[in-house]
Amino acid sequence: MDLNAFYNSEFDEHAAVGVATHEALQEPFTALVLAAKSSIEAGGKILFFGNGGSAADCQHLATELTIRYKTGRDPIAAIALTTDSSALTAGGNDLGFDQIFARQIAALAKPGDVAIGISTSGESENVILGLRQARAMDCVAAALGGKGGGRMTDIADPYLVVPSNTTARIQEMHITLGQMLCGALELELGLVKA
Numbered sequence: 001m002d003l004n005a006f007y008n009s010e011f012d013e014h015a016a017v018g019v020a021t022h023e024a025l026q027e028p029f030t031a032l033v034l035a036a037k038s039s040i041e042a043g044g045k046i047l048f049f050g051n052g053g054s055a056a057d058c059q060h061l062a063t064e065l066t067i068r069y070k071t072g073r074d075p076i077a078a079i080a081l082t083t084d085s086s087a088l089t090a091g092g093n094d095l096g097f098d099q100i101f102a103r104q105i106a107a108l109a110k111p112g113d114v115a116i117g118i119s120t121s122g123e124s125e126n127v128i129l130g131l132r133q134a135r136a137m138d139c140v141a142a143a144l145g146g147k148g149g150g151r152m153t154d155i156a157d158p159y160l161v162v163p164s165n166t167t168a169r170i171q172e173m174h175i176t177l178g179q180m181l182c183g184a185l186e187l188e189l190g191l192v193k194a
Contacts, residue, residue, distance in 0.1 A: 017162065017169040021177070024163050029177060031158035032116075033184045035140045039114045040189060045077035047109060047139075049101040049130050050118030053171050054144075055082035057118055061178040069182040073191035076182075079108065081130075101130030111138035118143065120170040122150020122161070131155045144177060146170030 036046055046065065048058035058080040065078035081104045082088070091100040105115060115134035117127040122145035132155060134141040143156035147165050162173040186192045 013166065013169060014172060017164045017166070017173060018176075020163040021173045025160050025177070028158040028160045029180065032114075032142050032160065033181060033188060035142065035158065036114050036181065036185055037188045039112050039140065040076055040185070042112050044110065044113045045079060047079050047081055047105060047113060047115045047134075048118065049081040049104075049115070050127055051082075051124055053167075054118035054120065054124075054174070055080075057171070057175055057178060058082045060175065061182065064179065064182040065185070069179070069186055071192055073186060076185060076189070076191075081105070081108075098125045098129055101126050102133040105130055105133045105137070105139070109134060109137050109139050112140075113137075114140040114142055116142045116144065117152065117156065118145075118174060119150070119152060120146045120167045120174075122147060122152040128152060128155060144174045146173075 039046065048062050050058050059082060062078040062080040065076040067075070081101050087104060088100050091103050095103055109115060115131065117131045119127045128151055131141040131143060131152065135155065141156055143152050143159050145152050145156070145159060146162040147170070149159065149161040152159060160177055162170045164170050164173070187194055
């Protein structure tokens with residue numbers, strides 16, 4: 001294997017997906033920021049949920065909001081529904097793995113909250129059911145996806161679909177968009193100065 005060629009190829013693909021994401025997602029990104037701002041200003045919160053690498057993104061982004069992103073400031077209410085091992089295992093065992101996020105949303109969300117499902121394929125059943133539960137409770141059912149959007153296209157709004165079919169590149173854009181959400185919220189809420 002030519003490691004130099006591999007190295008260059010990975011960076012080239014990352015850069016190309018970055019440009020395509022930049023060109024495609026400004027409108028839904030702005031809509032997500034404004035929905036989150038509105039929710040937080042009204043006393044709401046952001047709930048993140050997803051599987052695998054997306055679960056790690058949920059934990060990362062909720063922490064950026066509750067603790068801090070760039071500088072010290074007041075906390076922003078956010079929860080990762082992926083971190084409570086007792087809730088996940090009890091829900092999986094008692095209700096089925098497909099219900100682990102929907103059940104937590106039913107328990108923890110209130111109208112006006114923003115639920116952000118993350119799925120690289122847009123096909124994760126438990127994320128889809130979580131978004132449906134959020135909509136049924138008059139929450140904003142938003143999502144980060146890829147691979148053309150999948151079945152989440154009919155449920156999520158705003159929906160940021162990364163224009164790529166490569167899971168790794170989609171995940172890279174998800175964390176970039178998520179961190180941009182954190183930075184934009186700090187500014188929009190007046191918690192930091194531009």
